[in-house]
Amino acid sequence: MAPRVPSLLVAAVLLLGLAAGVARASNEEGDALYALRMRLSDPNGVLQSWDPTLVNPCTWFHVTCDHASRVVRLDLGNSNVSGSIGPEISRLVNLQYLELYRNNLGGEIPKELGKLKNLISLDLYANKLTGRIPKSLSKLSSLRFMRLNNNKLAGSIPGELAKLTNLKVIDLSNNDLCGTIPVDGPFSTFPLRSFENNSRLNGPELQGLVPYDFGC
């Protein structure tokens, strides 16, 4: 009988911890989204329902939670928002779909995005994003769609992205990328039009040669 009490206690403590963890998680996500809201200028008022005093952000417009009240989708395509994406977005650890396309977002793609291990779709196309494509995106092992086209991204395409074995669709066209296109992994199947209109991009890298990033 004696050993049962501590084990019960341990279980109780674990349960409490879990409950606290869940509660914190949902608030954490609300805070992260609210931090994003604070960065954005929102002339159409699409973020007006984002009330940080609510227990979780699941009733906010354009936010979708799963049944455990974890944020899995953020759908803000074509919303006329401007501003930048901050590092706090990485706190949305359960996010699967990040749809911020066709807006006026500027600034760089935060490298912290690489922490979104569950991300399936990263749609940032048709914005005014600058800077490089962060290497950290190669850690998004669940990623299927990566559409960063029609921005002002510069620098080379990180070769590490070839590690994204689940990637089905990539579109990096209409940027200011340079260097070569990786050929390994999923890149062996992507059509060239996914990379067109990057005036300084030199085509697929040659097998067996050091990738040439001249003028990059």
Added chain:
Amino acid sequence: MHQSPALFVLVLVATAAATWSSFFLVAYARQLEPVHAAGESCIGRERDALLIFKQGINDTDGFLKSWQPRRQDCCRWAGITCSNKTGHVIQLDLGGTYLMGQISPSLLSLEQLEYLNLKSTSLTGHNGGIPKFLGSFKNLRHLDLSDMYFTMAPPQLGNLSKLEYLDLSNSRRMYYSDISWLTRLPLLLHLDMSETNLSSIADWPLVVNMLPSLQYLGLFGCSLPSANQSLTHLNLTNLQHLGLSNNNFGHPIASAWFWNVRSITELYLCQTSLYGPFPDSLGNMTSLQVLYFGCHLEYVYPATTTCNAATMTVDMRNLCDLEYLRLDGSLSSGNITKFLENLPQCPSNRLKYLSMQSTNMVGIIADGLGQLTSLTSLVLSYNNITGSIPLSIGNLSHLEYLDFSNNHLTSIPQELANCTSLQNIYLSNNNLVGPIQLGIGSSTRLQSLDLSYNSITRLIPPGIGSYIRLEHLDLSYNHLTGPIAPWLGNFTRLYYITLSNNLLTGNIPPELGNATNLEFISLSNNHLSGPIPLEIASCTGLGYLSLANNHLTGHVPSKIGMLTNLVELDLNNNNLDGGITEEHLATLKSLRHMDLSNNSFSGPLPSEYGALGLIELTLSFNYFSGHIPESIFCKLRSLLVLDLSHNLLEGELPRCSQKLNLVFLHLSNNGFSGKFPSALQNYTSLSFMDLSKNNLYGELPLWIGDLVYLRFLQLSHNFLSGDIPVTITNLKRLRQLSLAGNSMSGIMPWSLSNLTSMTQKHPRRPGVDMYVWYTSYVGKFREVWPVVMKRQELKYGLGVFDVVGIDLSLNQLVGEIPDGITSLNGLLNLNLSCNQLSGEIPAKIGLMKSIESLDLSRNNLSGGIPTSLSDLTYLSFLDLSYNNLEGRIPPGSQLDTLYMENPSIYTGNIGLCGHPLERNCSGDNTLEHVNQHRREKVSEPVLFFYFGLGSLFLVGLWVVFCTLLFKKAWRVAYFRLFDKVYDNAYVFVVVTLGRMKGKATS
């Protein structure tokens, strides 16, 4: 509220001044008395003049009752004083009498008039201005025309050369284009023109500088353009009071003209938009007693608003007379350590009042604070002050009011206990940690203690006899653990206590009932257990009792009925059980809000309510059973919110004859039965109604369209049948409609586009007014309104005002989806799944820009998926499965992600093809054209060309072939030719090959 001591002091000063002056007046009046006693009556001409003056006046209060022709001695009339020597009227005092009418020129007969007071009357001149003839009273010394309705002042007032006192203030309609006439009043001591319009007088300081006797200058709120004029020679050597607050100067404070006027004792510069550093010359104004530069932050929201934006690094150590220094919200930056070092350091320090709320101060409070021994009020709230409160604070033995709230202070010293005069301590929103000793020393005068929003873990009990006057105790939002200290009950004067949002455990101590003056108790959001103590009923003055969000068990003591003053009772979310009966409620006559939700109460709903003024009755999530008593519906006429959802209630809703004001009716998840309650026809104010998950049956009545205030209507999961009444589209305010899970049949109403509140044309946040109304009349809007969307039940609070949706799923609706539905571009949710709808998906579905959840699954929809579907960028849930849809699935990144998330959104539609499905659309599939109108149009000419080419070729071929077939001679010739060509070719090849072989061997 925090500034009340300041106000109190001001009022005290004013009262003292008033008493003093009235004393003199009385003494003066007594001197006059003997002359009148001798029977000397006033001068007839002056009496007649006064009577003429009276004729033009409307005297509703009867102040001029004594002004009668038969009462000869006008010196005895109200408001009149005569000279004891000459018998002439020398004073006319009608101030504060609210007389209305015109000032008659007959007054000119009062040639010896020295004192004229018409303050706060509604007397006017001929054309709205001050009558010009007032300038003819050659002997006038005192003229008070304040708080009247004049629009202009004549320059003739400059003829009053003996004038010493002139008050023209508080005439908000008064506009001055010229005040140069003031310079002809050399004896003027007191000039007040506050709250009049001097915006066009750019050289006002030059004018007042020509009044060498001036002691008091009041120009508050005069729209003065600036104060940075340079005066070559300063005549104002007697000026003591300079009031310039509420003028928008907007220039550097150091450039103001008055800093060299050393005689100033009181300087008022609140809300003047002066900025930059204070000039060093301030340090030489050694007469200064009062400097008000701050603004009244209690009227400004948020409290952190900055009114002026100056900096103060002036050495004020020689300002030994300084008593009041107020800089609230008016410094752009500063260091509190240095600031305190610069404060007066004189042998007898007089600084009593220091207020620096929201002054952007950083740094720590140094020990020097202890030298300000005369301080009675010290306010440093809303700054970024760090560190701990210095030990020397114990020297401030006169300190009554201490407000250090909203800083980053880490500890309170024991020495605070030596401040034996302290009455109010505000330390909320700091970083105070660990245990706190209450009642340190002998704080016998303490009335208010606010330590909320800190990290205090424990209260150390006070010594006997301390805190006997404590009235207000706020320890909410801390980390208090363990049980509630029973000794709190010793504070018998306590009327307000909140320990909410802590980690308190154990029972509520019965000793709390000893504090019988308690009016407000909040212990919500803790881990308290055990029963509600009976003793709480001893606090018969209790108006507010919240024990919500704890683990309290047992019954609610029926003695609670003794709390006849209780206004709000919140026991939400505990484990309380038993019944709620007449005994509890019959005597609670003041009750306006009662929330007993989320407990285990059972038995019938209480039927006797003493509180006929009840506004909110929330009994949801319990085990109440039986019928709704008629009294709830018929007697509680003030009820605005009735939430009985999630209980075991049954039967029909009681019918009352009168109209009711109910706005929120939440009866979902019960067993209510019968037809759709006709009782509701009287509830014309209903705005939010949820009757879902009951057993209602029959048809939805046509009169539902009469409940025109409905915004939220959920009748889902009942047994309602028949057509959806067309009148439902009369509900112009409707934003949420759910009839899901019934047996509704017939077609969808074609006039759905009439539901204009579901469009974006509607003001963006129509809920705001409703929310404001709710929070002011009812209170906190709780998250109790469920909406099913994206296959989840989401609970909405305030957000429910904005959620727009139609859910008609799980019914037997037939016919087509009306095209008009696409005009409802505010819809977030459209669920028509599980019906028998046929026809096509409206082609313009792409217009429904707001839609996030679209479920059309399990119908008989046919045709293609409109390409415009991919325009819906907010779509985050889609289901089109199990229909007869056909053709190519429209492309689009948003739809890609939806398919990725749920690959079954298109299943059960045999005709669908193309990406992302594995079934390819056959190249020239006749079905394909359904969605490819655009592409067809573009390629039409090309296709035509190819078609023409092909058919010409065929025709040509057939012509040749048929000729050969039917004309023997041509056929023979053709084959001969063919043979001949063949032979020639054969010979040529063999010869050539032979030649090449020959060459190779040689």
